[in-house]
Amino acid sequence: MDVAENRHGMSTLLIRTARDVKRYRNWKRLLGIIAGALAILVTLIYIAAALYTATGSFTVRVNKLDAANYSMVISDSRDFTQASTRLDARANEEVDNVCYTEVMNDLRAEDGAHNGENYLATTFYVRNDGRYILDYGYELYVSNVTRNLDKAIRVMVIINDTDVKTYAHWDDPTSVEYVCPFDESSMEVFGVTENFYSDNIVMQGRADHLAPYATSNDYVKFDIIIWIEGDDKDCVDALRGGTFRVDMTFSIINAYEED
16 A cells, blocks of 8 residues: 655555454555645744844645545634634744743733744644544644754643643753743742654644544644743853744544444
8 A cells, every 4th residue: 555655754644444444453554545645734933032033924724635525624713714724823023032930921812823022822723624534643843943042942732721741852861851940930940841852843743533523513722832941041142043933734644434
């Protein structure tokens, strides 16, 4: 069976029935129809250290498929009144370092882009507008970084309000990086971060059994918050003028009908 891979090594769409899946546990042996690849590209951030000014944007793109049976859409509101294959929102033009507690105290529960003065935050929703049940993967990866700004970055990913993880680029994989190493205002240390998956990939994930919205009303909520952690030991003057940008892709791994 032919299995295509996208630029980040993630499998493209395999179409098969649930009966086939049960019959052959090793998916590489399954015969199916390769229907193409669906990717949602989320341009999340173009963030600059102090004294750097640039115009950025938040962009979501979906690579369209010919078959409506395999369709995922995005919206910046949970009612999907403007469901689309592309979303654009304005990003901050200048961002300074900030500490975790300042971000959390200022963060607002809003849909779409809701940036603070010194952090970027966006909320969007993904749903299955096709006919088949979907298994999908997602990857948040670094598309641009200068002056080692990634060393002081924090990336918080929240899925459906309950799955909360904060990622940092650890200097030493045998040690740990904290969400906030030491906050002077509260005199506290906050949480251990997840290490970047690699130098160029922040995180990867997979979710199974996303039912068609028409029959389930199911959707998935994503919150992405990114800031330069001012209490990180790597947050130094040498980062001034640095840039950091990440993109996020969603790809269908499998699609099938319920027995």
